[in-house]
Amino acid sequence: IERDPETGEPTGILKDLAMSLVQVPPLDDKRVIDTAVEHALKNGITTFQDMGPGPFATQLDYYKQWQLLKFKQDKHEMKIRVRTALDLFEEKDAVLKEFSASSKKNGANNLFVMGGLLKAFYDGSLGSKTALQFDAYLHTTNNTGLKTVESSKFKEALKRAASHNLQVAVHAIGERAVSEVLDAFDEVYAEQSHETRSSLRWRVEHAQQVRPQDVARLAPYIVSVQPAHLLDDAQYAHHVLPAHGVANLYNFKSFLNHNVTLALGSDWFVAPIDPLLALDAAVYRNPLQDATGWYPEQRITLEEGLTAYTIGSAMSTLTDRNVR
Numbered sequence: 203i204e205r206d207p208e209t210g211e212p213t214g215i216l217k218d219l220a221m222s223l224v225q226v227p228p229l230d231d232k233r234v235i236d237t238a239v240e241h242a243l244k245n246g247i248t249t250f251q252d253m254g255p256g257p258f259a260t261q262l263d264y265y266k267q268w269q270l271l272k273f274k275q276d277k278h279e280m281k282i283r284v285r286t287a288l289d290l291f292e293e294k295d296a297v298l299k300e301f302s303a304s305s306k307k308n309g310a311n312n313l314f315v316m317g318g319l320l321k322a323f324y325d326g327s328l329g330s331k332t333a334l335q336f337d338a339y340l341h342t343t344n345n346t347g348l349k350t351v352e353s354s355k356f357k358e359a360l361k362r363a364a365s366h367n368l369q370v371a372v373h374a375i376g377e378r379a380v381s382e383v384l385d386a387f388d389e390v391y392a393e394q395s396h397e398t399r400s401s402l403r404w405r406v407e408h409a410q411q412v413r414p415q416d417v418a419r420l421a422p423y424i425v426s427v428q429p430a431h432l433l434d435d436a437q438y439a440h441h442v443l444p445a446h447g448v449a450n451l452y453n454f455k456s457f458l459n460h461n462v463t464l465a466l467g468s469d470w471f472v473a474p475i476d477p478l479l480a481l482d483a484a485v486y487r488n489p490l491q492d493a494t495g496w497y498p499e500q501r502i503t504l505e506e507g508l509t510a511y512t513i514g515s516a517m518s519t520l521t522d523r524n525v526r
Contacts, residue, residue, distance in 0.1 A: 217330045217348075232274060239282045245475050249283040249519060251467065253321050253371070264288045265297065271315045272304075280314035285519050290322035290359045290370060298366045305369075316519070319369045321407075322359070323350050325379035328410060328435055331442060333376030336413075339442050347376050353386065360390045364402060371405040371426065377450060380412050384419045391422060405465070405518055410435070411443075411450050420462045424518045427454065428469035429483035436489040436496045454484055455500045465518040466511040481507045 204215040216223060242250055252271070255263040268286050288301055305318025326332025326348045331339045334347040363370050374383045383406055391399050405424040410431065412420070432452040439448045457464050466484065468475045484507045488495040495501065502510075 217326065217332050232270065232279075235270070235274060236279075239280070242282055242470075242475060246477060247282065247475065249285070249515070251319070251519065252284050252286040254287045254289065259289075261289045261292050264292070268301070268317065275315040283314050283316070285316045285319055287319040287321040287371065288317075290320040290363065290372075291355070292320070295366075298362070298368065302366045302368050319371060320359075320363050321371050321373070322356070323373040324356070324383050325349060325374060325376050328375055328439070328442070333411065334374075334379035334382070335376045335411075335443075335447070336378045336381075337444055337447060340444065341442075346378070349379070349382075353382065357386050357389060360386055361393070364390055364394055364398065367398065367401065369403055369405070371407050373407045375408045375410045377411045377413050377416075377447065380406060380409050381416050384416060384423075387423060388419070403517065408469075410452060411447060412453060412456075413450055414456070417453065417456050417462070418460045420457065421460055424463045424465055424514075425457055426465045426467060426518055427452070428467050428473055429454070429480045430468065430473040432487065432496070433479075433483050433489040449497065452487075452497075453500050454502050458502060458506060463514055463517055464506075464510040465514040466507065467515060477511055481511065484510075 203220050204213045204217065205211060206213055239250075252267070255267055265288065268288060271280070271284055271286055274280050288297070292298060292301075301317045303317075305316050325334035331342065331345055332348040334349050336346070338344045338346050360370060372383050374380045387404055387406075391402075391404075394402070399422070403424055405426050406420065407426050408431075409420070409425045409427060429452065435451060439451060443451075454464060466477075466480055468477065468480055481504065483489070484502050485504050486495060487498055487501050490496060
């Protein structure tokens with residue numbers, strides 16, 4: 203809850219988890235799904251990763267959304283393939299067992315709605331200065347962002363997910379968030395068999411700002427990125443981050459150079475769904491429309507972008523270890 207520095211009174215601005223105080227409940231309306239599906243199809247999207255009702259939803263909200271999608275599948279009303287997520291901190295083992303089983307079924311009944319993915323938030327966002335950093339944001343009094351979950355709780359949830367052979371996708375944007383998520387991932391992966399590790403395919407979502415020493419650490423995992431965000435962040439990043447922090451943003455080429463599996467996506471509805479916009483941002487990196495582009499050494503080729511948007515995204519969606 204942002205407060206006036208002089209009076210201490212709330213300014214009316216709520217950031218990240220504080221927004222749950224006024225959040226509108228998710229809509230249990232089949233028409234909402236139909237509208238979203240039609241919008242995706244018009245933009246050439248055939249598979250969608252549904253991250254659930256959002257960061258302020260309850261476990262029940264996630265479960266209801268999954269059940270609603272399954273209902274539409276059973277009615278043969280789904281026109282698009284959907285990988286759907288539950289909350290990483292889901293407390294019921296029976297739900298996790300059912301969810302895990304739903305990701306392994308074969309045949310027509312599992313063509314359009316797949317389960318098996320758990321989602322969590324580790325920090326906030328760059329624009330609100332809540333992405334977790336090692337260094338304080340510029341023009342602030344030691345503000346290094348927000349950590350939305352305790353490390354011990356996070357690690358226990360990861361271990362539980364691994365025990366159910368469930369994929370995990372963790373929202374991590376700031377340098378410190380990515381580094382700490384990797385610490386936890388590495389610890390849990392080290393306890394698993396090689397066979398289990400190859401099938402889990404855990405993901406770091408966004409990974410917008412990664413220190414050079416952490417880039418290679420991403421190689422055992424999948425990095426799910428949304429290049430359209432750099433079009434906005436490039437406009438103001440130098441006003442909120444030190445120079446070395448700006449240089450560590452959206453380093454897609456570095457990821458590929460270190461054999462990191464890169465999956466491109468849109469982050470719709472936070473960003474436009476159009477895949478051509480994302481590809482343009484990743485290939486040209488020219489949000490300012492200048493002569494050189496924004497950190498042009500991090501541009502990827504069109505072929506690399508198409509591979510990341512198709513094969514990379516398929517790798518992030520399908521956890522069967524036989525799928526390569």
